[in-house]
Amino acid sequence: MILDSRIPEGPLAEKWDKHKFNVKLVNPANKRKYDIIVVGTGLAGASAAATLGELGYNVKAFCFQDSPRRAHSIAAQGGINAAKNYQNDGDSIFRLFYDTIKGGDYRAREANVYRLAQVSVDIIDQCVAQGVPFAREYGGLLANRSFGGAQVSRTFYARGQTGQQLLLGAYSALNRQIAYGKVKMFPRTEMLDLVMVDGKARGIVVRNLITGKVESHSAHAVVLATGGYGNVFFLSTNAMGSNATAAWRAHKKGALFANPCFTQIHPTCIPVSGEYQSKLTLMSESLRNDGRVWVPKTVEIAQRLRKGEISVNDIKEEDRDYYLERKYPAFGNLVPRDVASRNAKLMCDEGRGVGSSGLAVYLDFADAIKREGQPAIAAKYGNLFEMYAKITDENPYEKPMRIYPAVHYTMGGLWVDYNLMTNIPGLYATGECNFSDHGANRLGASALMQGLADGYFVIPYTIGDYLAQTPYDKVSVDHPAFKEAEQNVKATTDRLLSIKGNRTVDDFHKALGLIMWDYCGMARNAEGLQFAKQEIRKLRDEFWQNVKVTGVNEELNQTLEKAHRVADFLELGELMVDDALHRNESCGGHFREEYQTPENEALRDDENFAYVAAWEYAGTSGQPILHKEELKFENVKLTQRSYK
Amino acid sequence: MDLTLKIWRQKDKNSAGQLVTYPLKNISPDMSFLEMLDVLNEELLVAGQEPVAFDHDCREGICGMCSLFINGRAHGPERGTTTCQLHMRHFNHGDTITIEPWRAAAFPVHKDLIVDRSAFDRIQQAGGYVSVNTGGVPDANEIAIPKTIADKAFDAATCIGCGACVAACKNASAMLFVSAKVSQLAMLPQGKVEAKTRVENMVAQMDVEGFGACSNIGACAAECPVGISLDNIAMMNREYLGAKATSDNV
Numbered sequence: 001m002i003l004d005s006r007i008p009e010g011p012l013a014e015k016w017d018k019h020k021f022n023v024k025l026v027n028p029a030n031k032r033k034y035d036i037i038v039v040g041t042g043l044a045g046a047s048a049a050a051t052l053g054e055l056g057y058n059v060k061a062f063c064f065q066d067s068p069r070r071a072h073s074i075a076a077q078g079g080i081n082a083a084k085n086y087q088n089d090g091d092s093i094f095r096l097f098y099d100t101i102k103g104g105d106y107r108a109r110e111a112n113v114y115r116l117a118q119v120s121v122d123i124i125d126q127c128v129a130q131g132v133p134f135a136r137e138y139g140g141l142l143a144n145r146s147f148g149g150a151q152v153s154r155t156f157y158a159r160g161q162t163g164q165q166l167l168l169g170a171y172s173a174l175n176r177q178i179a180y181g182k183v184k185m186f187p188r189t190e191m192l193d194l195v196m197v198d199g200k201a202r203g204i205v206v207r208n209l210i211t212g213k214v215e216s217h218s219a220h221a222v223v224l225a226t227g228g229y230g231n232v233f234f235l236s237t238n239a240m241g242s243n244a245t246a247a248w249r250a251h252k253k254g255a256l257f258a259n260p261c262f263t264q265i266h267p268t269c270i271p272v273s274g275e276y277q278s279k280l281t282l283m284s285e286s287l288r289n290d291g292r293v294w295v296p297k298t299v300e301i302a303q304r305l306r307k308g309e310i311s312v313n314d315i316k317e318e319d320r321d322y323y324l325e326r327k328y329p330a331f332g333n334l335v336p337r338d339v340a341s342r343n344a345k346l347m348c349d350e351g352r353g354v355g356s357s358g359l360a361v362y363l364d365f366a367d368a369i370k371r372e373g374q375p376a377i378a379a380k381y382g383n384l385f386e387m388y389a390k391i392t393d394e395n396p397y398e399k400p401m402r403i404y405p406a407v408h409y410t411m412g413g414l415w416v417d418y419n420l421m422t423n424i425p426g427l428y429a430t431g432e433c434n435f436s437d438h439g440a441n442r443l444g445a446s447a448l449m450q451g452l453a454d455g456y457f458v459i460p461y462t463i464g465d466y467l468a469q470t471p472y473d474k475v476s477v478d479h480p481a482f483k484e485a486e487q488n489v490k491a492t493t494d495r496l497l498s499i500k501g502n503r504t505v506d507d508f509h510k511a512l513g514l515i516m517w518d519y520c521g522m523a524r525n526a527e528g529l530q531f532a533k534q535e536i537r538k539l540r541d542e543f544w545q546n547v548k549v550t551g552v553n554e555e556l557n558q559t560l561e562k563a564h565r566v567a568d569f570l571e572l573g574e575l576m577v578d579d580a581l582h583r584n585e586s587c588g589g590h591f592r593e594e595y596q597t598p599e600n601e602a603l604r605d606d607e608n609f610a611y612v613a614a615w616e617y618a619g620t621s622g623q624p625i626l627h628k629e630e631l632k633f634e635n636v637k638l639t640q641r642s643y644k
Numbered sequence: 645m646d647l648t649l650k651i652w653r654q655k656d657k658n659s660a661g662q663l664v665t666y667p668l669k670n671i672s673p674d675m676s677f678l679e680m681l682d683v684l685n686e687e688l689l690v691a692g693q694e695p696v697a698f699d700h701d702c703r704e705g706i707c708g709m710c711s712l713f714i715n716g717r718a719h720g721p722e723r724g725t726t727t728c729q730l731h732m733r734h735f736n737h738g739d740t741i742t743i744e745p746w747r748a749a750a751f752p753v754h755k756d757l758i759v760d761r762s763a764f765d766r767i768q769q770a771g772g773y774v775s776v777n778t779g780g781v782p783d784a785n786e787i788a789i790p791k792t793i794a795d796k797a798f799d800a801a802t803c804i805g806c807g808a809c810v811a812a813c814k815n816a817s818a819m820l821f822v823s824a825k826v827s828q829l830a831m832l833p834q835g836k837v838e839a840k841t842r843v844e845n846m847v848a849q850m851d852v853e854g855f856g857a858c859s860n861i862g863a864c865a866a867e868c869p870v871g872i873s874l875d876n877i878a879m880m881n882r883e884y885l886g887a888k889a890t891s892d893n894v
Contacts, residue, residue, distance in 0.1 A: 051778040066699060067765050069805055070707045086785060122779070129781035131774045131834045133798035140788030158798060164706055165801060172773035179769040187762065210754055239701040273674045276683055279703045387705075390725070393674070393733055456778045504689045506682070550694055555656065556755040558697055559689065 003256075003614060003629045006417040007111040012635050013093075016115045019418070020461055024468035031056030033472040035219040036463065037204055039191045039246050041068030043163075043448060044431025045225030046170035047455025053177030055460060057467075060217055061174065061183055062206060064190040064241055064561075069171045072227060072239040073451060076163025077284050078147060079155035080448040082120040087144050091152040093117045098636055099150050100446060103336075104411070104439020105588035105604065106638050107259070109612075109631060111418060112436045119457040120449050124156055126456055130169040134158050147285075147444040155445045160284060160383055166448055170455070191246040192492075192564065193485040194222065194253045194427065201427035202475045204246075205485045207493075209561060212554040214489050216477035220470050221426045221463055224250060225455065228410035228432040230263065232569045232576065233521070234513025236407035237269060237282045243565040244572050247414055247433055255414050255422040256614035256627060258435035260572065261580035262411035264442055264589045265522050267340035269406035270391055271360040280406035281391060283363075283384055285444055288333045288340070290368040290377065291401070294322045295361050299351040306358055312399055323347060330644055338441055338589050338602070341405035345522045346600075348404075355402045364400035405522060409447060411438040411589065412579070415614040415629075419462035420454060423614075426466060430454035435612065440588025493553050496563045501546030505562045508543050512536065512566070512573055520577050525593040529581040533574060540570040540620070575615055575624055582626065585609045599644070606638050645671050645737035649684065651696055652744045654753050657760075661753065663742065673733035677720060678703060678710065680732055681743075697756040703728040705869065708804030711811070712757060713744040718808035718867040726806065726869040746807050748816035750854045761807050763853035764821060770849035771842035772825040774834050793831055800828040802870050809864035809872070815856030820864040822850050823880035824872050830883050840887040847884055 008019040026034065034057050038049040041063040049061040063071060083096040096117035101108055124142070128134065134156050135143040144153040158165040177183040188209040195203040195216065203218040229244035230236040251257045268283045296302040297319045304310050323343060325332045333340075344361045347353060354360050369377050374397055378385065385396045392402070414422050414429035416436055421428050431451040438446065475482075519532035543566070551557040586595040586602035587609070595603045612629040646669045654661025668687075671680050678700050685695035701709040705726040712727045714720035720730045735741065743757065751759040789797075801824070809820035826843050829835025835842070858877060865874040 047778075054777045065701060065707075065709060066761055067805065069765075070701055070709045072702060072707070075702045075704055075706050084784070124784045125781050126776075126778060128784040128787060129774065129776045129834060131797075131829050131832050133794050133801050133828065133832070134784075135798075136789055136791045136794040138791050140790050140794075141785045158801075161706065161802060164804075165798070168801065172768070173776075173778070175765070175769040176773045176775060185765075187765075239707060240703060241701045274672055276672065276675050276679045278676070278679050278682055281704050387729075390729055391676075391731070393731070460778065504686055506686060548689060550689060550692065556697055556758065559695060 001423070001616065001627055003415070003423070003627050004417060005109065005629055006419060007109070008418065012110060012114050015111050016118055023461055023465035026464050026468045028056055032058060034058065034467045035060065035474065036221050036223065037217055037219040038062070038223045038225060039204065040071065040225035040227060040433070041174065042071035042073035042225060042227055042431060043167055043170055043451030044433070044455045045223070046071070046167065046174045047452050048223055048225060048430060048459050049183050050170060050173035050177050051456055051460045052463070053180070053182035056182070059177070059183040060186065060219065062186045062189050062191060064188065064209060066187055068174055068185060068187065069168060071167060072242050073167045073448070074164045075239065076448055077160045077282065078286070079145065079157035079162045079445040080123065080166065081147070081154050081445045082124045082156060082449065083117050083154060084121050084124060086142060087153045089152045091154050095152065096120060096154065100437070100443060101439065101636050103441055103443040105441050105602070105641065106439065106606065106610065106633065107262070107587055107631065108437055108439035110633060110635055115458065116437050116450060116453050119453045122457055123449065123452045127166060127169050130172060132158065132165050132169040134165070150443070163448060166452065170452070190561065192249060192489045194250045195481050195485045196253055196424065197475050197479060197481045200425045203477070203482060205482070205489050207489065210556050212552070212557065214486050216482040216486060218475045218477050218482070220467055221428065223428040223430060223459065223463070224414065224433050225430045226433050228413065229572055230407045230410050232512065232573050233407040233516045234509045235272065235277060235280050235517070237266065237280050240279060243568070245565050245568045247429070248568040248572050250414065250422070250424070250427060252617050253424070254617070255424050255427060256616055257412070257575060258415035258612050258614045259412035259440070259579065260576045260615065261520065261583060261590050262440045262588065263407060264337065264409040264411060265341040265405045266408035267337055267344060267405045268363065268403045270388065271355055271402050271404035272357060281387070282406070282408065283388060283401070283403065285337070287363060287381060287384060290380070291333065291363040291365050292322055292367060293324050293333050293340070293361055293363055294320045295347045295352040295354060297321045302352045302354060302358070305354055306356060312354070312362065321352070328644055336441070338591070342522050342591055344405055360402035360404045362400040363403045365396065366400065369397065409442055411435065411440060411442055415612065419465065420459055421462070421466065426470070428459060428463060430459055440590055492564070493560065496547065496549050496560060496567070497553065499545065499547050499549065501548050503542070503546050504548055505559060505566050508539065508547060509562070509566045509569065511539055512570055515539070516573050516576070520580050523591050523593050524580050526581060529577050533577045533581070536570065536574045536577065543567065543570055571620060578624055579613055579615065583609055583613065601641070604640070645673065645732070645735065647671055647735065648740040650740060650742045651757070653696070653756055656755055657752050671732055673731065675732045676703070676728060677712070677714070677730040677732065678728050697758050699758050700728055705729040706804060708806040711746050711759065711806060711808070713746060713811055715742050718746070718811040719869050724869060724871055746811040748810045748855070750816065750818070751807060751810065759807070763855070764805055764807065764818070766853065767818065767822055767846055767849045768825065771838070771845040774829065775838060787833055789832060797828045797831045800824045800831070800872065800876050803872050804870055806869065808867050808869060810855065812863040812867035813856065814861065814863070815859060817858045817864070818850050818853070818855035819858040819877050819880070820868065820872055820874070822846050823876035826883060827876040827879040830879065839883060840891070843880060843883045843887050844891060
């Protein structure tokens with residue numbers, strides 16, 4: 001298989017305009033002859049479904065939640081980047097492009113990222129026109145703030161709820177098309193298989209989550225906008241329902257999965273408090289602007305603290321280790337996410353962690369409160385302090401916050417070309433579901449940008465190019481390919497229900513999460529990864545012999561829904577391990593302990609690993625096949641990151 | 645802590661439901677309410693019984709998927725809190741907790757504690773948008789909006805669509821939910837163009853769905869987990885009156 005990224009020829013800045021001119025068009029009257037399926041209704045899916053409906057295509061949109069408005073894009077806090085340069089501080093499309101490539105530790109495709117920076121400016125215009133209430137200055141114009149990995153203020157925001165406001169904007173555009181009849185919406189419906197006819201994606205098989213009915217939907221093209229796979233780790237900042245099933249089942253039908261080991265661990269989350277914990281809550285990165293991160297200087301003090309013999313406020317200044325300030329004097333507490341996360345783990349591994357579990361570090365605002373006064377700190381972070389108090393029952397104005405890193409975002413995903421099409425003709429992947437724009441590490445406020453760029457401004461052009469070359473003929477859902485896929489879905493469901501074992505789905509999921517976190521989390525090494533691979537295989541074997549799924553298919557059955565998803569996580573987890581094991585370098589969120597500088601920083605190997613690792617499925621017992629897409633850097637110079 | 649739970653169990657939309665009692669032991673005060681239900685469900689599963697079905701997703705108070713009528717209160721006893729952000733430390737050892745689904749004719753029960761809130765989506769489809777297509781819009785800074793207006797529009801826009809307002813209302817009225825969107829868009833210049841038809845169509849759809857009338861008690865705003873203000877209802881009534889007085893649809 002030869003991976004053709006289909007990057008247009010010509011200078012970087014002209015590629016997208018040229019490409020838009022060169023793509024084939026479907027005339028307005030013919031658009032209604034084409035059917036498009038969009039799976040997922042977050043930023044990437046809702047924006048695509050709405051825009052394709054506006055253009056005149058017949059769209060069917062699917063989500064597993066009760067309404068498209070629930071998609072997890074809604075939980076994004078910080079903001080959305082755009083190269084508007086409204087602040088006159090030197091921003092430009094090239095600078096946003098450059099920051100994103102560098103932030104991704106040089107493992108993303110130049111052409112895609114440049115296009116992302118180009119269309120970023122249109123996104124803000126679009127959202128404002130929809131009535132998205134962004135933050136504004138007293139003069140009535142839009143406000144911006146700065147964010148990690150950038151030296152300019154290019155982040156647009158709506159208090160700490162930017163994702164919510166952008167998603168509700170896309171949801172309103174989607175609703176308008178639903179009202180017009182151009183989009184047919186299927187909530188509480190989960191995609192369980194991709195259907196291919198003559199080597200092309202021609203539809204999907206879904207399960208109605210209310211009735212359990214398995215149904216087929218046929219189309220000329222399928223867009224997967226189903227988000228990331230962070231829930232492989234069980235505990236993450238993702239929503240409980242976020243899953244990889246649609247993407248993984250497409251992978252099993254031949255779609256390549258790219259860079260699966262690139263996961264982002266966010267440094268400032270509320271730590272795990274017990275076995276029963278179901279998810280982790282993010283505290284905005286902005287807190288590190290004023291909070292100082294520390295742990296006790298010695299293991300002995302940390303032990304006494306954990307046993308409750310002393311309280312945090314008893315620890316003297318000279319017994320505290322502000323380790324980020326000590327190790328990275330230039331950046332201090334504002335080192336990038338991956339560095340901050342890794343160092344927190346290091347402290348806890350040394351036995352200097354705090355909290356009853358010892359898996360937490362302090363984020364202390366005492367100095368900031370002393371310097372600026374409590375009202376000033378409350379004005380900046382009041383809602384976050386409140387949320388922290390609600391969850392932990394501790395007052396962060398009096399005691400430092402306890403924080404610990406948590407899985408947050410997955411940079412890897414289905415491999416796509418410049419048109420966002422996977423290697424399966426007619427199958428597209430957008431937003432977090434694809435791998436394309438963030439390399440090995442995503443910058444803050446860039447996820448929202450990518451989701452909306454893909455949905456509003458990229459796929460409406462590129463999908464037309466494909467459809468213009470596709471005959472109008474529809475495939476009936478009675479086609480044997482649909483019947484076979486339906487049978488497979490039913491067989492998997494029957495198998496899950498018939499095992500009647502002793503261990504619950506959640507129990508397997510938690511066990512998988514622990515393996516992934518311990519061996520394929522913030523730091524990885526070959527020995528651990530090899531061990532993890534065996535453990536995952538054992539766990540998967542046990543799952544298929546001993547999982548306990550109650551009830552029947554023909555009803556609302558949440559246990560069965562979870563069982564399908566966890567079955568896929570158990571396979572995807574192994575691929576993540578394979579990918580992490582093969583990538584003998586450290587870059588961005590992928591830190592292999594064997595490959596670090598003398599100062600314990602990530603050591604890239606550009607000579608041997610400046611490529612996208614795209615994996616082909618080879619059965620659950622086989623070894624996946626690696627395909628490489630070499631990354632060419634013609635516009636940026638590759639450098640080693642340093643934050644000393 | 646040890647608890648006694650009384651939970652509404654209902655097989656499906658067409659079956660009759662009933663409260664079933666479950667004793668639950670060793671609940672940590674640091675658990676969220678939904679994690680407490682997770683623990684119950686794991687115990688039920690191990691015992692070979694059907695777990696309790698309930699809606700939930702983000703578990704950080706923003707998606708609006710979780711619901712639950714807890715001891716007669718929408719989202720439980722804490723103000724300004726969704727069920728997923730409610731922690732067990734607000735309950736005591738030995739408590740009996742009654743857990744029911746949202747009760748409203750327009751929200752039929754799918755199963756146990758899960759209700760059908762698609763009526764909310766249909767109301768939004770009736771006009772909860774600005775009719776602009778992708779592309780061809782003016783530069784974002786061509787529309788200057790006073791900060792006070794933008795902030796007020798934002799406050800209205802933070803509605804999470806959970807349905808607590810309907811559940812809390814003795815008439816099962818959806819006025820707070822509908823008015824939040826109507827007000828947000830009526831305040832902003834982008835939304836003014838279609839303000840008249842929007843309020844007419846959304847209110848008409850609200851009536852079609854079978855939500856009750858508003859009698860100005862204010863339980864909706866008191867129980868709203870994100871603090872949507874009653875002012876929005878006043879604004880919607882004003883918009884509605886103005887629209888009807890000059891309506892093209894008489």
